[in-house]
Amino acid sequence: MAELPFPELDAHSDRAVFRQIADHIRDAIEREALHEGDKLPSEAQLMQHYGVARMTIRNALQVLQSEGLTVAEHGRGVFVRSRPPVRRLASDRFARRHRERGKAAFIAETEEAGGKPSVDSIKVTEQAAPPEVAQLLGLAAGAPVIVRSRRYLINGQPVETAVSYLPADIAKGTRIEQPDSGPGGIYARLEELGYRLDRFVEEIRSRMPFREEVRALKLAPGVPVFNLVRTAYAADSRAVEVCDTVMSTDAYVLSYELPAR
Amino acid sequence: MAELPFPELDAHSDRAVFRQIADHIRDAIEREALHEGDKLPSEAQLMQHYGVARMTIRNALQVLQSEGLTVAEHGRGVFVRSRPPVRRLASDRFARRHRERGKAAFIAETEEAGGKPSVDSIKVTEQAAPPEVAQLLGLAAGAPVIVRSRRYLINGQPVETAVSYLPADIAKGTRIEQPDSGPGGIYARLEELGYRLDRFVEEIRSRMPFREEVRALKLAPGVPVFNLVRTAYAADSRAVEVCDTVMSTDAYVLSYELPAR
DNA sequence: GGCGTCTACTCGTCTAGAGGAGTTTGCCCT
DNA sequence: AGGGCAAACTCCTCTAGACGAGTAGACGCC
CATH class of the missing domain: 3.40.1410.10 (Chorismate lyase-like)
Known part of the structure; x- marks a missing residue:
């Protein structure tokens, strides 16, 4: 199983776990480690990587989605949102x-x-x-x-x-x-x-x-x-x-x- | 216990329960049954009214919040968002x-x-x-x-x-x-x-x-x-x-x- | 080759619970 | 009357699990 390109959680931080996870993914998008249209790791992979429950992962993904950074596609995965030509x-x-x-x-x-x-x-x-x-x-x-x-x-x-x-x-x-x-x-x-x-x-x-x-x-x-x-x-x-x-x-x-x- | 001013769920609808609940509350805000700054019923009250789990209510509230219609205040309640003067x-x-x-x-x-x-x-x-x-x-x-x-x-x-x-x-x-x-x-x-x-x-x-x-x-x-x-x-x-x-x-x-x- | 089916994998919805932390209220004690 | 404190109520975070539904690839049958 491949290592995911995200750091570990900071257990001492008082920032909520799902926010830390959202931060990791957001960072990856912003520094373009993840490009437009790329597929994010699946919920199951993220659960395994971080050792947390599914709802925690879904919470993190929800944050990104409402920031307009990602879109989820039922049955396919979650993707970095690509912008149409302006x-x-x-x-x-x-x-x-x-x-x-x-x-x-x-x-x-x-x-x-x-x-x-x-x-x-x-x-x-x-x-x-x-x-x-x-x-x-x-x-x-x-x-x-x-x-x-x-x-x-x-x-x-x-x-x-x-x-x-x-x-x-x-x-x-x-x-x-x-x-x-x-x-x-x-x-x-x-x-x-x-x-x-x-x-x-x-x-x-x-x-x-x-x-x-x-x-x-x-x-x-x-x-x-x-x-x-x-x-x-x-x-x-x-x-x-x-x-x-x-x-x-x-x-x-x-x-x-x-x-x- | 006072009746809440929301209709029942439509069990036959294929619209998700949390979306139906969000629709009810959104309607109430739009037809101004709930005004700016008003407090929504608490999560517990909504659970009771609809007979669903807490996460379902929270999901519905999350929808409204990301639509910019409500704000939650920790320890106080969820309120219809009021707009500052323009x-x-x-x-x-x-x-x-x-x-x-x-x-x-x-x-x-x-x-x-x-x-x-x-x-x-x-x-x-x-x-x-x-x-x-x-x-x-x-x-x-x-x-x-x-x-x-x-x-x-x-x-x-x-x-x-x-x-x-x-x-x-x-x-x-x-x-x-x-x-x-x-x-x-x-x-x-x-x-x-x-x-x-x-x-x-x-x-x-x-x-x-x-x-x-x-x-x-x-x-x-x-x-x-x-x-x-x-x-x-x-x-x-x-x-x-x-x-x-x-x-x-x-x-x-x-x-x-x-x-x- | 073409077409279905089966299966594994994906996200979507929902339940039932626990502990935590911020706010308000009212009561008791002084 | 006033201060302090505890209880009740609020939303917040997280766990563990179930079932559903859409997608895509493998496979076998024709």
């Missing part, structure tokens, strides 16, 4: 010069990076505006809004969900209510309707995902999500859209350029 | 008009919001630039940089750690090397040195914290961190500073305004 969202991705090429931002970017974009689960409804949305849109609470929800995928992998809210008096009866909102996306439609877009405000939060988000985005355990809420303002400073997106923090880096003026 | 970082917070008032951004903002700002653990060293930093600064790998690290607190609570890197040929021998970099902070010093700041680029990531970050920021379990890396460019497009900050996602909302042009 998508960078630049702050100018909604600039008009891009939109005028006739493609929505997501499609254009993904194709440019050599991926196959697709959009999924498109639903359009009319609802009363939720309070936060009403506030951002400058509407009375409960005012009618058109709600477009959809899911974005790259090469078949879900990467982002998005829900857009538009005041019904702007969007009702327009192509924005169609599942396929046409070339250039809803921002192009808004400009055709005479709402010349002036600026966006993006608010970024991050948190652990809800259960449905884990499912919809196929998230690994221990991976938080970004929640980005973008409000689009027309030239008269009227808010014309609020877009609420959720994306895996694993797959995204957000990038903004700011003037120092 | 600090909003606006994208214009480093605008020159603010800086010229002679206060660093953090100090000014915090006082404005009625908090008592402080800065902590200030360390200044000269080191070889780490690879990512060298790349952002446009320096050769290993070029000498001045490294300023510090921790920011509001009312004594740590909220953010920051490490700034400046090319040694710019900062060496200047007040930037002093622990107290003077009124207006290092951006003010850079402008005095003739590096008129032109723009910033901020890159935002989010992930679960490392162990040291949990300690330094006193993070609750299940709370991810923002990692914001800001590069400051002078008018000649030379990168003059890289600032690597880590903050609790609990305490911050990041906000950016973008032109639609």
Whole structure:
């Protein structure tokens, strides 16, 4: 039986045994003695090596999993989590010069990076505006809004969900209510309707995902999500859209350029 | 003995018992039958209510904790996690008009919001630039940089750690090397040195914290961190500073305004 | 060769218990 | 009234074992 590359437990330490074991494995990952995708020793091997009960080992593995360092696969083993390639969202991705090429931002970017974009689960409804949305849109609470929800995928992998809210008096009866909102996306439609877009405000939060988000985005355990809420303002400073997106923090880096003026 | 406000287990469901229990409690929190700061029923009470072993209850509680919904306090109980007031970082917070008032951004903002700002653990060293930093600064790998690290607190609570890197040929021998970099902070010093700041680029990531970050920021379990890396460019497009900050996602909302042009 | 089956190995779930350590409460003694 | 102490209650750590279910490789049969 091969020796495992982990030190012995420190019996004098007041650090709990399962934490010490987690520390050993974490160290091995951080100094790259274990690489992305490598299989960890099995629970049985770790039990033997450390001479502890199975629950103690499972506790240690649980710590690593909730830190997002490992993933367990039933029947196969526990593996060092590998990170998918990162998508960078630049702050100018909604600039008009891009939109005028006739493609929505997501499609254009993904194709440019050599991926196959697709959009999924498109639903359009009319609802009363939720309070936060009403506030951002400058509407009375409960005012009618058109709600477009959809899911974005790259090469078949879900990467982002998005829900857009538009005041019904702007969007009702327009192509924005169609599942396929046409070339250039809803921002192009808004400009055709005479709402010349002036600026966006993006608010970024991050948190652990809800259960449905884990499912919809196929998230690994221990991976938080970004929640980005973008409000689009027309030239008269009227808010014309609020877009609420959720994306895996694993797959995204957000990038903004700011003037120092 | 009071009835607990949770339904019975569904014996036919193939969802694991501990997950069903976690679902019940999560539901109660989400529909606000349990409010922020409320104490959950004790492990013993839950065991009795559901008629299961203690480890099953603990498993359920573990799920909620790693979702960031609850915190356990040794000897006291398990509580619905309460969120601290949120600090909003606006994208214009480093605008020159603010800086010229002679206060660093953090100090000014915090006082404005009625908090008592402080800065902590200030360390200044000269080191070889780490690879990512060298790349952002446009320096050769290993070029000498001045490294300023510090921790920011509001009312004594740590909220953010920051490490700034400046090319040694710019900062060496200047007040930037002093622990107290003077009124207006290092951006003010850079402008005095003739590096008129032109723009910033901020890159935002989010992930679960490392162990040291949990300690330094006193993070609750299940709370991810923002990692914001800001590069400051002078008018000649030379990168003059890289600032690597880590903050609790609990305490911050990041906000950016973008032109639609 | 191809296809099933069997088996060993993996992690997932759950039980039943023990001792420990931090917190709160109330009671007793002064 | 006040201080000190013990009990009761909380969560924390760990043990030992059982059964289940998914995976993968070996093996034998066709």
